Amino acid sequence: MNVEVLILFLNATLVTVVSSIVVIAILRKQYLPVIRELEKKEEQEVNADDENKHIKSNI
Amino acid sequence: MALTIFALVLLLYVLAGAFIARYVKNSDDFYTMGGRGSTLLIVGTLAATYLSAATLLGIAGVSYAEGPLVIATLGSFGAWIGTLLAVVYVGRKMKALNCKTMPDFFDKRFNNKWVSIIAIVIMIVGLVGYGVIQFIGAGLVLSEITGINFKLLIVLFTVALIAFTAFGGMYGVVVTDTLMFFTMLAISVVIAPMIIGQAGFEQMKGLSETLPNFWTIGGTEDRSIGWSISQFLVWILFFTCMPALVSRVFPAKNDFVILKTAIIGVFFAPFMQLTVFIAAGGMQVLKPNITPADNAMIVGFMEFTTPAIAGVGLAALMASIMSTASTLFVLVGFALSRDLYERLFEKELNEKQSLTAARIGQVIVAVVICAIAIAQPSAIYWISIYAGSIFAVGWLPTIVASFEWKKMNSKAASISMVAGVASFILFGELIKAGVMTLPTGVDELMLALLVSVATLIIAALVTKPTTYELNYFTEMKSTGMAKITIQEFMKQPDGLQKIKKQYKQIITVSVLFTFISVVVWGYFFIKLGL
Numbered sequence: 001m002n003v004e005v006l007i008l009f010l011n012a013t014l015v016t017v018v019s020s021i022v023v024i025a026i027l028r029k030q031y032l033p034v035i036r037e038l039e040k041k042e043e044q045e046v047n048a049d050d051e052n053k054h055i056k057s058n059i
Numbered sequence: 060m061a062l063t064i065f066a067l068v069l070l071l072y073v074l075a076g077a078f079i080a081r082y083v084k085n086s087d088d089f090y091t092m093g094g095r096g097s098t099l100l101i102v103g104t105l106a107a108t109y110l111s112a113a114t115l116l117g118i119a120g121v122s123y124a125e126g127p128l129v130i131a132t133l134g135s136f137g138a139w140i141g142t143l144l145a146v147v148y149v150g151r152k153m154k155a156l157n158c159k160t161m162p163d164f165f166d167k168r169f170n171n172k173w174v175s176i177i178a179i180v181i182m183i184v185g186l187v188g189y190g191v192i193q194f195i196g197a198g199l200v201l202s203e204i205t206g207i208n209f210k211l212l213i214v215l216f217t218v219a220l221i222a223f224t225a226f227g228g229m230y231g232v233v234v235t236d237t238l239m240f241f242t243m244l245a246i247s248v249v250i251a252p253m254i255i256g257q258a259g260f261e262q263m264k265g266l267s268e269t270l271p272n273f274w275t276i277g278g279t280e281d282r283s284i285g286w287s288i289s290q291f292l293v294w295i296l297f298f299t300c301m302p303a304l305v306s307r308v309f310p311a312k313n314d315f316v317i318l319k320t321a322i323i324g325v326f327f328a329p330f331m332q333l334t335v336f337i338a339a340g341g342m343q344v345l346k347p348n349i350t351p352a353d354n355a356m357i358v359g360f361m362e363f364t365t366p367a368i369a370g371v372g373l374a375a376l377m378a379s380i381m382s383t384a385s386t387l388f389v390l391v392g393f394a395l396s397r398d399l400y401e402r403l404f405e406k407e408l409n410e411k412q413s414l415t416a417a418r419i420g421q422v423i424v425a426v427v428i429c430a431i432a433i434a435q436p437s438a439i440y441w442i443s444i445y446a447g448s449i450f451a452v453g454w455l456p457t458i459v460a461s462f463e464w465k466k467m468n469s470k471a472a473s474i475s476m477v478a479g480v481a482s483f484i485l486f487g488e489l490i491k492a493g494v495m496t497l498p499t500g501v502d503e504l505m506l507a508l509l510v511s512v513a514t515l516i517i518a519a520l521v522t523k524p525t526t527y528e529l530n531y532f533t534e535m536k537s538t539g540m541a542k543i544t545i546q547e548f549m550k551q552p553d554g555l556q557k558i559k560k561q562y563k564q565i566i567t568v569s570v571l572f573t574f575i576s577v578v579v580w581g582y583f584f585i586k587l588g589l
Contacts, residue, residue, distance in 0.1 A: 004276050005588035008128050009580040011136040012329040016576035019143050019325040020569035023318045026147070030541035031562055038555050 076223025089228030096310035103237025112197035123355035125278035134290030141298025150308030171469035188446025190387030225421040239378035251338035258341030285500020296451035314544035396420030452479035471519035479511025
């Protein structure tokens, strides 16, 4: 096995692996918390709507 | 046939330029295509920079003569990582700060004329020195193939380039770059495999017997590992802040486009370059003793493919020249019209005047560069020695410190940029004159970078940032592409669902391209390394 050829193709693969890791890290750090927060807010709004409908139907 | 292809390719780009001009309604369209760049266009324009004339002729020539590992293993690896940093770190941050050109950032961050002037001078000298030499070199090769007089060829190129740079601006460059990207891709997916197939993996591996060290990092010239590490540093530092790469991010529609580009666009860097370098190695089996070695790939597609494919190869060579030149024209033109004329001279222009100034800037730059390319003054060769690397020693320390350090200020920026560039040229000239010698593995770029960083730190510590600089730093830290994109999406109906869809798409893209990368390079390793 030619180790230097291995290094060449390992580097070529590593570039895509590193870019994927960096991008996924950005998504998890900068997007995921916001998505979860917005989902929670949306859920609360739906629950509040349901409650309102329930109260109105009881009246 | 060569003449017909030459005429058809030029005509195609002129028509594309004329068509795009209809979509340019204001200066925003001209400078950043109105922020409408899709993933395809941003990946296309970024990837079109990978196969420049230097790659297709110069580095392919070294791969042919000394072995494909010599520059690719560490030098090109540095360039690929540098491209990633240019997109996700420098470009993404500057885009969030609403920069339309790179000098815009220096202007916004320091609000100081001297810093802006120094930054613009570095950019113009760096781009002209780096681009014009490639324009001349590739033009000479193309003139030999087509039989067209070199001067006439340069004039024809310039006229075609004006058609889409002066009328379409960045919009024109992004769209034509994407067209060029697909032409260039033909070299990597059709021509290179044809050459490698004819040479044969076993015969290519066997080259080590006739050319010792052909499949080593040192190559047949047995270059030191220090030289290879130095190449890695040069390319990673240069590419991280290279305007031709960073400014590709500015037309992106949103952060999701930038993040997808970071994966797909960066994947194409080794994919487009390495296949060419390996094929150039294969040419050593098919036709040894090509002189000059820079012509290895041209001989490859003219003599070892069918006439139709050779035509595509010729069109790709033209695309590589035009892509490099159009980037050079458009960025230097922007520096002239926007950074120097509008901002620095504080000209109050309305939308129409601003667009006219931008177009005049493009024509002036095109005419000047055309004249330089035809006259070939000796000074341009001297500038080209230092051109590429001055971004690394002049801009990079200032950009990184401006992003990350609260104490960073205009005095530190000016001193660091001037000291970095001046020491780089001084060390280079002293070494050439034999007055100064450096240990193996150390070169003038490393020393100049050290000078640039040291002067920056000292100057920033002994001086104080202005209130404006402190306020802008705080504002900059609270701004980010993710925040802007989320806000934009949440204004749309079903905004959250759209964000979640993009999130999943990017994860899929990253997994898919990692898989493709492992398969492609794993295949080559099995064939050439085992």
